[in-house]
Amino acid sequence: MTKKPKTAISPTRNEDYPEWYQQVIRAADMAEKSPVRGCMVIKPWGYAIWENIVRGLDDLFRATGVKNAYFPLFIPLSFLEKEAEHVEGFAKECAVVSHHRLEQGENGLVPAGPLQEPLVVRPTSETIIGDAFSKWITSYRDLPLLINQWANVVRWEMRTRIFLRTSEFLWQEGHTAHATEGEAEERTRQMLDIYAQFVEESLAIPVIKGVKSRSETFPGAVQTQCIEAMMQDRKALQAGTSHFLGQNFARASGIKFQTREEKEEYAWTTSWGVSTRLIGGLIMTHSDDDGLVLPPRVASAHVVLLPIYRKPDDQAAVMDYTEKLARRLRALRYHDRPLTVEMDTREIGGARGWEWVKKGIPLRVEIGPRDIRSNSVFVGRRDSGKKESISTDQFVADICGILDEIQTNLFQKALDFRQTHTKTLDDRDTLYDFFTPENAGRPEIHGGFVQAPWCGSDQCEAVLKTDLSVTIRCIPFDSEPTTGSCICCGSAANQQVILAKAY
Known part of the structure; x- marks a missing residue:
């Protein structure tokens, strides 16, 4: 097993x-x-x-x-009423303010002073x-x-x-x-x-x-x-x-x-x-089964420095080396913003590194007495899990390039995933099979994106939503005109659409 x-x-x-x-x-x-x-x-x-x-x-x-x-x-209710279709679309979601103060009632505070016109919270x-x-x-x-x-x-x-x-x-x-x-x-x-x-x-x-x-x-x-x-x-x-x-x-x-x-x-x-x-x-x-994974260009921080020492005599040297490296890194810029450096000096053992894995920081850098002697650092990448020892000077010179490599890798991985799980279908039965889980009622990843011909009928769209919880996500700008049959009703189709279950 x-x-x-x-x-x-x-x-x-x-x-x-x-x-x-x-x-x-x-x-x-x-x-x-x-x-x-x-x-x-x-x-x-x-x-x-x-x-x-x-x-x-x-x-x-x-x-x-x-x-x-x-x-x-706050928006006056009368403003929303001016556009009938607009207010109908949002009416069920609106929070409404109807009073302008509180007063003490028998069982606590109660609203008082009704507004002349209710206000909608935007x-x-x-x-x-x-x-x-x-x-x-x-x-x-x-x-x-x-x-x-x-x-x-x-x-x-x-x-x-x-x-x-x-x-x-x-x-x-x-x-x-x-x-x-x-x-x-x-x-x-x-x-x-x-x-x-x-x-x-x-x-x-x-x-x-x-x-x-x-x-x-x-x-x-x-x-x-x-x-x-x-x-x-x-x-x-x-x-x-x-x-x-x-x-x-x-x-x-x-x-x-x-x-x-x-x-x-x-x-x-x-x-x-x-x-x-x-x-x-x-x-x-x-993200993956070890936690968050952050693209460097919007990451909360780019790199965390983790000083490591077992002997009290090593503490001063390791901390001094780490602080100097932090200053060098913070002087750099990555895509028009300062390189953001975290330094974690907590003495909590191996849990410290795992916390940063779960927080998704792109790069983790460990620095110990052996690294100082070789003027190097031990670098771990969150995207690939790759770990390696790099000379400190080389790391400082290369860090922005490494971050760009992580950024590119994450995009390509996501693009490959989408392409793998996107199908072009024109048969209704195949479509229904594609979006039907094997074990109904249990958590199960299934389906994906389907590019399919559509006749433009609201009724066909409603049928797919009712039967499969699938909606037309969009009519892609780059889709080619179609002369095929609608995947739902079989009548003449005039456009290709992307179908999917959605959040």
């Missing part, structure tokens, strides 16, 4: 993927549940990843002319930002208006999971207004391309860019574009969206401008956003 290999995380991915995910977060000390149902506390190690995401995306946004602003957390800000735009924009000279805000939003969720789906989460939401339809459509695609670039280059997660089906389109939008990623349980994760809103929200909010020809027209608007869900995607894409 083959002995099961020892892993730091239990259960493993294959044993119980949802629980494995929770245990990775716990072992890496990234976040925890809060006393408020469905909300999370993001701890420093997890929040540092978000800070790096914010920094990277903000630079990309600014390079296209976008400027940051901030808008109220689920998204199209309506309140639209109100501001209606005041800021009067002429074609005021366009384009390119605004972003970093904020929190609230959407009451029934089934929550840290980072992936919580009642409150952090995100950015961009909102732009344009003089022409073409400019707004161009901005919609431009921002999606920025998301794809960042997620692939910085988070090392390969994505598919495409358009959402009508039923999956953002409420009130003309078109929703998205990036979709495959997790290690072969489910899809929507990693970012960019919406072309046409003139729908401009009409609802009264965003008008005078053209060069002195005619009054409604502006064309867009909105686009990503959230802390990206951290969940990162965890599910790269």
Whole structure:
């Protein structure tokens, strides 16, 4: 009987993927549940990843002319009612403030002072930002208006999971207004391309860019574009969206401008956003049965130095050598940010190294008396598990290149995984077999992505969702037109779509 290999995380991915995910977060000390149902506390190690995401995306946004602003957390109910389709799409998720103070009741504090108009805690800000735009924009000279805000939003969720789906989460939401339809459509695609670039280059997660089906389109939008990623349980994760809103929200909010020809027209608007869900995607894409694995470009820290000595007489020399190395490394820059170095001097034996494995830090460096004598360090890579002794000077010279190699390796590994588990199918029975687990009711990784012909019918889409819990993730931008038969109903198909189970 083959002995099961020892892993730091239990259960493993294959044993119980949802629980494995929770245990990775716990072992890496990234976040925890809060006393408020469905909300999370993001701890420093997890929040540092978000800070790096914010920094990277903000630079990309600014390079296209976008400027940051901030808008109220509370939205008057009447604002949401202006856009019927929008409010219908979010009504079940809205948190509502109905009173403006508390007072002492017989059994404790109770709400008092009903508001004249209830306030909705923002689920998204199209309506309140639209109100501001209606005041800021009067002429074609005021366009384009390119605004972003970093904020929190609230959407009451029934089934929550840290980072992936919580009642409150952090995100950015961009909102732009344009003089022409073409400019707004161009901005919609431009921002999606920025998301794809960042997620692939910085988070090392390969994505598919495409358009959402009508039923999956953002409420009130003309078109929703998205990036979709495959997790290690072969489910899809929507990693970012960019919406072309046409003139729908401009009409609802009264965003008008005078053209060069002195005619009054409604502006064309867009909105686009990503959230802390990206951290969940990162965890599910790269981590293994020993814990978190972090891509260097968004890692909370790049390298940890672990001084090792058994004799008290060696302590001073080892610590001095380690501190000097830390100073040399901190003087370096990696992709326009300082190289981040942790130094762990706790005397807890072998558990210290395992903690950093579980936290996913890209490089672990051990330094002991023998290393000092040979002017070398012992380096362990988190991505491959490779360990080797390297001269200290060579390590300092090569560390940025090693980190880039780790980044590339993680992306390629994720891309290979997606390609392995993506099928092109045109037969309904084969599709149903592909998405049906062998042991129903037990944790089991199955399925993947399927590229298949679709007739465009909402009914076919609904059937797949009901029968298989499968949705159309997107209509890929790069898919070829098809003349085949719809994989669901057999009628003439006019497009290829990506089908998958999803978060």
